[in-house]
Amino acid sequence: MTSNVVPLKRGSEQGRPSLAPILSLTATAMNSVNQVILDRMQSEIPLIPALAGHxxxxxxxxxxxxxxxxxxxxxxYQGTRHHKLAAAVEFIHTATLLHDDVVDGSETRRGKEAANIVYGNPATVLVGDFLFSRAFELMVEDGSLKVLKILSSASAIIAQGEVDQLVSQRKIETSEERYLHIIGAKTAALFAAASRIAAVVAERDETEEKALDDYGRNLGIAFQLVDDAIDYDSDAAEMGKDRGDDFREGKMTLPVILAYARGSDAERRFWQDCIAGFTISDADLAEAVTLINMHNAVADTRERARHYAQRACDALAIFPDSEARRAMVEAAQFAVTRGY
Incomplete structure (x- = not known):
């Protein structure tokens, strides 16, 4: 094993980074994972697979x-135990998305109408609960108490992070530290758990568990930072959701936190009026984007994302160079250069 730092190259150094290497690396196993997902989302109640499949x-x-x-x-690792657990991870994630869209009143998700718009809020919440239950069935079938502890703990942390974000909504005084704590819970916790359990099923030592946990956790933070930047610098067609959704919902994401901290008194009054919940027009969104760009808030959000992505790559340095390690490094690079 090595202790070298693994470099995170910018896209301009080797062409635009992509998920192609990690998609190729995982393709065969992901076919098995997808089959588990398809099988376990079925129910004798037709609405459940219809809504989940949406x-x-x-x-x-x-x-x-x-x-x-x-x-x-x-x-x-040469076994297959992790296939069902990877499906459990996806069910946990999907359940949180369904619940989030109800909480946020989202109208679109991944470029089409959100499930809550098509099927209504009650059905969406209940199917999210169903998917959580399926995830825990898969964990129990695996039989590892350690895996169960890691994924159940992550689920609890995600829920706490979502509540923390709700409590922080429309609070202009939210600090960058508080924001990072929120995204560390609501996003990075599942990235970390998803990565770590691979080492658990392979019965590797704590050092390798922690390395994969650190990779996933830092990648998750980077991923969410970029998501929050995208809300202000990509168009709806590219994002698969409406531009400015976070702004309209009064979410204190890092671009807003930075622009508010760097703004004049008049600019801060603008942010206070908008975030506090007054009527937000298209002109307000345009002004918000102007201020965010003027203060380099999106660029600096992406730069912070690069920092966490580099930490993710560094965590992999204990593993020998391999196709898998290179694919995971490029996935981190993709996470910070993507526009969707």
Whole structure:
């Protein structure tokens, strides 16, 4: 094993980074994972697979289960236990998305109408509960109390993070530290758990478990930072959702936190009026984007994302150079250069 720092190259150094290497690396195993997902979302109640399938088949990247598969590849695990667990990870993620869309009143998800718009809020919440239950069935079937502890703890942390974000909504005084704590819970916790469990099923030591946990956690933070930047610098067609959704919902994401901290008194009054919940027009969104760009808030959000992505890559340095490690590094690079 080595202790070298693994460099995170910018896209301009080697062409635009992509998920192609990690998709290729995990393709065969992900076919098995997808089959588990398809089988376990079935129910004698037709509404359940219909609503679950609306989101699950909606073109998501499946990053979280891919991390479980890629983690197994980087440590050389040859078994198949992690296939069901990767499906459990995706069910946890999908359940949280369904619940989030109800809480946020979202109208679109992955470029089409959100499930709550098509099927209504009650059905969406209940199917989210169903998917959580399926995830825990899969964990119990695996039989590892350690895996169960890691994934159940992550589920609790995600829920706490979502509540924390709700409490912080429309609070202009939210600090960058508080924001990072929120995204560390609501996003990074599942990235970390998804990565770590690969080492657990392979019965590797604590050092390798922690390395994969650190990779996933830092990648998750980077991923969410970029998501929050995208809300202000990409168009709706590219994002698969409406531009400015976070702004309209009064979410204190890092671009707003930075622009507010750097703004004049008049600019701060603008942010206070908008975030506090007054009527937000298209002109307000345009002004918000102007201020965010003027203060380099999106660029600096992406730069912070690069910092966490580099930490993710550094965590992999204990593993020998391999196709799997290179694919995971490029996935981190993709996370910070993507526009969707």
């Amino acid at each position: 989101l699950i088949s909606g073109g998501g990247k499946r990053m979280r289960p891919m991390l479980t598969i890629a983690g197994a590849e980087v440590i050389g």
